[in-house]
Amino acid sequence: MSQREKIFEMLKGFDTVMLVTVTGDGRVESRPMQVADIDDRTGNLYFFTGRDSRKVDEVMENEQVAVVCQDERTQYLSISGVGLVVHDPTRARELWKEPYRVWFPDGPDDPTLRLFVVEPRLAEYWDQRGTNKLEYIFEAAKAYVSGDRPKIDEGDQHGRVPL
Numbered sequence: 574m575s576q577r578e579k580i581f582e583m584l585k586g587f588d589t590v591m592l593v594t595v596t597g598d599g600r601v602e603s604r605p606m607q608v609a610d611i612d613d614r615t616g617n618l619y620f621f622t623g624r625d626s627r628k629v630d631e632v633m634e635n636e637q638v639a640v641v642c643q644d645e646r647t648q649y650l651s652i653s654g655v656g657l658v659v660h661d662p663t664r665a666r667e668l669w670k671e672p673y674r675v676w677f678p679d680g681p682d683d684p685t686l687r688l689f690v691v692e693p694r695l696a697e698y699w700d701q702r703g704t705n706k707l708e709y710i711f712e713a714a715k716a717y718v719s720g721d722r723p724k725i726d727e728g729d730q731h732g733r734v735p736l
Contacts, residue, residue: 593639
């Protein structure tokens with residue numbers, strides 16, 4: 574599996590991620606967001622948001638965004654890219670799930686509903702599942718005893734990939 578494929582395989586394991594934006598005065602803001610969709614072809618991530626949300630204002634001032642993912646202990650993923658806000662009722666209806674009604678009482682046709690799209694540019698991952706975890710534990714123990722840094726397997730355990 575290529576590193577790009579690995580990133581998207583890992584990403585599909587996360588239902589909720591942290592979406593990071595930058596305010597007009599340069600402060601970093603983050604909030605948990607439920608992933609509505611991941612485009613298999615482009616890698617674009619889709620989230621539902623309200624048009625009056627702070628994150629909408631922030632991305633209008635600075636399009637640079639990040640998506641950060643972490644499971645309980647073994648997978649970490651960071652994606653940087655460009656954020657944009659789209660009003661696309663047809664796509665919103667395609668992606669709609671009933672739990673979203675909590676935020677959008679009028680359903681997918683709610684006039685305030687927008688799609689927040691992240692177009693990924695660069696991703697970095699750390700994967701310590703299964704044998705990767707055993708390899709990491711071994712390398713960490715070896716480094717602890719020797720006073721060296723642990724050797725991390727580029728490609729399987731760690732990768733930095735332009736998207």
